[in-house]
Amino acid sequence: MKKELPAKYYLAHFNELIAFINTQCCHLLTEKHIDFINKVNKLSEQGQCMLARIYSRKPLLVAIDTLNYTEIDNPEQALEELKVAGLISHPNHSDYQQVLAHLTKPALLELLAPFTPKLSIKKSAAKTTLVTQACDFFAVNLEHLTPLYNQFAINNRADIYEYFEFLYIGRLSSGDINHQNSFVLRDLGVRATRASHTQSLARFDTLDQAQSNYALNRARLAFKKAKTDDQYQALAHEVIAQQAQGTLAVNLKNKLLLRLHQQLKKVDATLSFTILSACENSPEAIEIQIREQYRQGNKDWVKAKLEAIIEDPLTDDQLYFADDFLMRKFNKQTRSRLSTMLADTQCVIAIDEIYRGDVEQGVAQYYESQGLRVFNTENTLWQSLFGLVFWHELYVETPHPPCNEFDLFPHVLRTNRFYHTQQQQIDILLAQWQTPDDLLKHVCKNAARYFEQPNGLFRWHTELLKPLEVLILNSPITALKSHLQNMTLRFLELKDGYPDLMVLKGNTVHFEEVKAPGDKLRRNQLTTIDNLKKSGFSVKIAAVNWINDPNRVYSVVDIETTGSLKGGNRITEIGLVKMQHGKVIETWSTLINPQMRIPKFIVSLTGITDAMVASAPSFHEVANTLINKLQGSIFVAHNVNFDYGFIRKECEMAGINFKMPKLCTVVESRKAFPGLKSYSLGNLSTHFELSLTNHHRALADASATAELLLLIQHSQHKK
CATH class of the missing domain: 1.25.40 (Serine Threonine Protein Phosphatase 5, Tetratricopeptide repeat)
Known part of the structure; x- marks a missing residue:
């Protein structure tokens, strides 16, 4: 259910910020800041509402006639109150260029109309041209602009209020207003915040720190x-x-x-x-x-x-x-x-060039074909392990807690001071783990206790613990503790640059940094790899050589659906033709219960009815069978992104990560047979006399696409 913003929410956010400044940041204020707060406190609620609304605007100038809001009964009176308090003012001659630039093109043309004979104004001119002409003319005729100034208020938020926002957020934004957007998105339930937050704290110790x-x-x-x-x-x-x-x-x-x-x-x-x-x-x-x-x-x-x-x-x-x-x-x-390092640690692996777009996947597939377990890890593995190991020390029992509910990345990591400020806590924690099981229990306990709590280190997901369990249970506890301690000492150096893959062979893991021809090892990768090796981990460089594998297996797929991918539609049928060495080695098809009604125009196109799929399995029920059949092959389809996208979406809904190399017979047929009027499967089947006997049924379309693939390969071979 969509949340609604509270009444007078801009005022509520304004007051929330001022309360924070009053209670936590007195030591970061100068006399002008204190004077501003005193003036605000003396305003009526209507005046405060109007000031909050003005400060929520981005431009330097705010048109008075746009300041009409349901929570402000008398805008004129509220504006007058702000002027008397000295919190807003009208522009004057020194601001004439900003005023002219702020006007819309129709307003500029209206302003310049009386002087058109002198200026040769063209209504078709760009606004920037009109502004330049107006500035040049009024520079010596400023008296004509005096009536215009009272139509605007100067938005002086940058003088003081912007500093207050900075004290709260810790950063300035050139786009949307910092604290306003944060509060609004929080109230709508869109932006994640720390549920454990109870009190906002000042992020600077001294006025000099804050102001620099x-x-x-x-x-x-x-x-x-x-x-x-x-x-x-x-x-x-x-x-x-x-x-x-x-x-x-x-x-x-x-x-x-x-x-x-x-x-x-x-x-x-x-x-x-x-x-x-x-x-x-x-x-x-x-x-x-x-x-x-x-x-x-x-x-x-x-x-x-x-x-x-x-x-x-x-x-x-x-x-x-x-x-x-x-x-x-x-x-x-x-x-x-x-x-x-590259020469001493590299192993050369021949990988099918079909993986050029995702070399890591190619290497992973290479090891999986040997019966090994492979995890795509990169930086995620170690950042999530670090966060789960030290969650309590970073977010709960810490002398430097996050400053407010929006702070997700711990300040002590940003300044590389984690170990120095909490050495005793960290040393005691590390000493508690005598075996990998001890560490795994600690990680699982924190994962269960803090699951889905926002943090700036990693993203929660249902498969998060799987690679961590493999790492912990198949690594020396001394190596794990050593590298974790190094991360507490130098987190900014060791937060990234980790190898692409973790490979489990027997009861031992090793890491592999994958490098395709032309790729270079970056120095931050050298830093991290060296640290891993010194801690006791095995790290290799997988240097890839591209080959055209003659033993490729192609899985030619076609699906029928209830509609387009973006419309929340589902699969109704899957057809699969597996090929190797130019021959069909397996066919498979199944109807799928989409768990929704099939539209009439889809029924007329495919012939698949609600009655036909009523007793068919759901995608979830056939997902593992399909994945096993696709394993180790190239995903081929006519307009491949349609079929691949649907299957990937269905797999995600079933909790399965789907990823494999793909090939599109539309793209390849355009290359192989240029100049044809149409590259639809129906027209190509007619042109090349393919065996398309039951168009828009999955297995029939997959079989025709498989024949088309052979024609494409034959054409490529001749060239």
């Missing part, structure tokens, strides 16, 4: 809006001069400076170097400086800098860079650390 973060967030938005070199240069000087208080501010300032460096490095070399020097403990900035100094021939400086980094690196990633650069540039070794 706020200023840098404003600079971040300014960077997004900047378009010219002059704007980027001015912003660079502003960001360099801005003090960064606290880890979050330092990280944001470094990120901004690096973006400005990229923007200006070819425009202003001197400023670009100054930008890099202004970065504080930034491995990326240091790496750029080293590379640039090496290009300029300052090799002694570079060598000393690299040796200093190796002695005391900021991150593992920086250490790998310094070690690699020193080895290749000064020790004259041709193979980098990345190349060495």
Whole structure:
């Protein structure tokens, strides 16, 4: 059931924010902020409603005649109250350009009409052209605009109220208003919030921290809006001069400076170097400086800098860079650390080129054909394990709880301070697990207790525990504990870069990073893989060679349905023809009870009636049979996305993840037989005299499509 917003919900949200500022953020306010709150508290409810409505708007100017709302009985009186309190004002001559730009095109034409003889106004002109003409004309005729100003109120939310929103949300948005949208989506039940939230807390300890973060967030938005070199240069000087208080501010300032460096490095070399020097403990900035100094021939400086980094690196990633650069540039070794790892750990696997669009699936299929269990894991496996292991320490019993119900990602992870702030709790927890079973029980207990509670680490789903159970029960407990502890120490470094696959062979798991020809191993992957190996896990690089497998099995599928995929329709029949080496090796078909009425026009098209499917199995009942028949083959259909999409949707409804390589005979026949008037199955069957004896029945259409596939392959072979 759709929720309804409460009466006067904008005022309710406004008051919720002001209450938070009053109770939690007094230490983050200046005199002007306190004065604003005092003025708001003295307003009538009507005045507060009007102010909340104005602040919910995005533009700088708000047209007075649009401020009519059911909860405000007397808009004129409410606006007058706000003006007397000094909370809003009308624009004046200094704002004339913004006023003209705010007008609609018809309003601009009406305003300029009396002066048309002087201006040569064209009604067909673009609005931007009209605004330019109006600004040029009224710059020396401002008196004509005076009556216009009283039609607008200046939306001064950016002066104070935007800062309050920032204190609550911790980020500024260039689009929709931060807290208003968050509250509205929460009230509608659309946005997930933490159910355990009881009290919102301040996210900054000092006024300096709050204001430096706020200023840098404003600079971040300014960077997004900047378009010219002059704007980027001015912003660079502003960001360099801005003090960064606290880890979050330092990280944001470094990120901004690096973006400005990229923007200006070819425009202003001197400023670009100054930008890099202004970065504080930034491995990326240091790496750029080293590379640039090496290009300029300052090799002694570079060598000393690299040796200093190796002695005391900021991150593992920086250490790998310094070690690699020193080895290749000064020790004259041709193979980098990345190349060495690739050579030492890789296994070459021949994979059918049909998997070019999803190489990981091809490698997974390769191992599954050998009887091994394979899981697509990447970052999800370790992020979900980390979250479930340390849920209590991150979200419940923590000295740094999330600041409010919308904060889903723990602050201590954002600042890489988790282990440092809760070392005793973490050490005690890790010491409790003597066996993999101990750890699995802990994970399952937290999963049951906190299931579906929102968090910023992973998404809940019904299959979440399966790969975690395999990992835990088939890995040394020492390896698991070691890597989990490393994640508590350096979460930002170890949150991603994990191998694509986890492979279970016997009672042992190993990880594989899949690399197709031309793919490269990134340094963050090197960091993570190295950490996994040091913890005691086996990690390999699966280097893929593409082949055209002559033993391919094709599963040619056709389905009949109650209608289109988007209309909530269901499958009524499935037909399957399996082929290998150009011969049919199996056929299978079944009617499906769609559990809904079949429309008359579909009955007339297919001949399948409600009576025919009444005693047929549901898709859920045949799903496993179908999946087993499709296993290890290529999914082929005429207009493949229709058939594949329906089966994938039905599998999702049955709790099955469906994914396999696919081939479309419409696409392939266009390539093989260009110039035909139509590529529908019926017309192609007529053209090539295919055996289509019962069109729009699943097995008949699948059989004709199988014949078409053979013709396509024969044409390709000849070419």
